[in-house]
Amino acid sequence: MKGHRDLKLACLAAVLCALVAALVPWEIVRLVAALPLTLFLPGYAIVAAAFGSRELVLPKRIVLSVATSLMTLVLGAFVLNVFPFGLRTASWAVLLPLVVVGAARGAALRRDPAARGARRRTAIPRPGAASLALVAVAVLIAAAALVLAQKPLPAKNAVGYSALWMLPTDSREDAVAVGVISNEHDYTSYRLEVNVGNSRSKTYRVHLYPGEEQVYEVDVPPRASGRTHVVATLYRKGRPEHVYRRVNSWLPRQTTFP
């Protein structure tokens, strides 16, 4: 690829981006590396291979590069699926640089030797300071719009609620986990009663802020025969006699339908 600076840069960038995306633990850094690797470089190299020395105006070259990259991802997934290892971080991190290097090699061979180093540089207009400032403000406002959309807001008219759930803690089913989740608007107090079989009963005082969850583990002693009925009942502090939520389970569970 001697003399083809753009192709050499594309290959180097592809390998570097693949290494960063595959090995670096920080999501934002991986994103910065993965975006050009997935959405630009494969298409750029394929378009370069297809067009060889022929001129293609910059906007069209960029758009075709992105479009062909999308096509490469679609077809690349299909190809990777054929192999036993399938679609993994490593397989993508190998396939995409391979596509870029292979296509860039093809492009270097197809380009006219006389055109080496003689590729026309596209003049990109330089905006003035005022224009740059306006665009920067626009970007900031757009970013603020996206941040506002990402932020959950207080919704006083949304009807709050609490949920109660119960599941065996593991496959042995000798204990249950009983959880209380508050999706109320305010700090809420409850009384939780858990009855195991006919004899044992446990009571818990539960206090939750909105969005909090409290989980309790309750042992279920093994029975010689039959199943143990476990019932968890939740009462709200203000209405101690009124059953607010109730869940139940028979352990050990059956493996057949009724």
Next chain:
Amino acid sequence: MVQARLESLPVIALLAAIGLFLCSLANALARATLAPTELIYWLGLLIIALPIFFRLSSTKPSYRERFALVLLLGLALYGVKLVHDSIFFTFSDEFVHAFNAHNIAQYHHLYHFNPAIPTTPYYPGLEGATSSLMMLTGMSSYGAGIFVVGAARLTFMAALFFLFARLSGSARGAGLGVAIYAGTSNFLFWGVQFSYESLSLPLLVVVLMAFAEREEAPPAYRSAWAVPIVLGILAITITHHLSSYALAAIFVALAVLYRVMKVERPNPWPFALLSVGAALGWLLIAARSTTGYLFPVLEEAIKAIAKTASGESAPRTLFHQASTTAEVVASTPLAARAVALLAVAALAALIFLGLRVLRRRDERREPLVILLCVGALAFFAALTLRFAPAAWETGNRAGGYFFLGVAFVGIYGAAEFLRRGPNLLRRRVLLTGALGIVLVGGAISGWPWDIQLARPLQATADGNEVDSESLAVAEWARERLDGSRFAAPEATARTLLAPGGQVAFGGQGPDIEDIVDEPQLESWQLPLLEQHNLPYVVADRRLISEDTLRGMYFTVKDQYGSALREPGVVHKFSRIPAGRIWEGGHISVFNLEDRP
């Protein structure tokens, strides 16, 4: 001088950002259940679009500025979708495709079963592409998906601009054509949801653009342009069924037209052969279930047309909600209906003018131009499908393809309208207004009025995040149950798919809808659940629970989500008896294998 500055690209970009912020603000107020006036949202949309439309109608911008303007339009309007529902995918098809992407990332292979739309795993183009970003970045399907769909949207805008510029020979016309296309009913929301057509339609336009460029290019360039065409045909084939059939139909029609019209350039029959062969081959080898998914819909549509035409059944009321199970929702206001109808009238006027101009132009001898003109007329024919109850969705979906023709012919209508004269500025203002009406009218007819603005899926209370009941069940299932099998009302079934990651059946195939909606336990219901191995059943008192567009949000007092089904929909499972393992007020989860 002042006008030139106001029309400069940085100022227009700033206005677009302000418009986007207004849209975000309106959605934020709606999520905060403050019932804001929708005028803020529509104003935001117009502040984004009108300055761009006005500038595109001018003779002054360069080719590159017009190109930048259409990209800005695409990006800003894509932003409107993003600010509608950030954090999670919330459109009904998005849950389905997010589940597929999640499965690819989890199991490292394609084609995993999807209970909601079993055909979708066999068209894995979008999810396969998204999985690359998911794996290389560690992002969720939401994070990766918005980048892939965003790239597709920008590619779409640019390719459409190049296509129109090549066919019309005018960059000004091309910019206006793209502006007209933004008025198609699926443009604002449906066309940028995380769903296969959001990738396949942009790729289809890229293929058409490459074909148009190839036709004009010197012979030495033709093989170069064939590369994106061939790659595009193959990628579309494994991305979306309807798009691959549409592309095959376009190439077959072009091959026939080239032959009939004795066009001197090479006949595109190899592309026709490839696209037909690829679509058929994929259908027969990999995606056989498509016939069972697609053809009954088309059959129903044809029957509905026949019944409506013969007077056997009453025509559908326009702007009417299709769902019979949803609670009563706010109907589209009269003024909004008027804008939507005005948009159709404006389009009809543009097409009438455009076709008249095209009759006198050399372009009329171009086979692709002829196809686009046919598409423009077919769009208006497809509008009549909106009157047939079971056919309106088919018409709406087909409209996205036919609208390519509307936008192209509209270029000539707009050019005729803008022809130089003493009142050019007034004509530009009028055209900008008409394009604004087309954009807003398209948005109104493409998405239900009551959910144009967001609803709360998550909220904050005391500084912490609280989830809606559907979302809370899904999050709980994701943390506590490992890919379990559920029967649920459709809205909760969708959230159980993604972000819940569970295999959740809903709807009518199998008939889960009746099992979870009827207050009595019928004799066939438990055997059906056993037959499909669905031990977990979600019972939901809310009438809105079958509504995949509205059923996953918080109930909001005096606004929505408070109408209830009979208590029997929950009690019938308690009476089996079966273990009730979750109770959240409206939603209960039962485990049928948990019993005495």
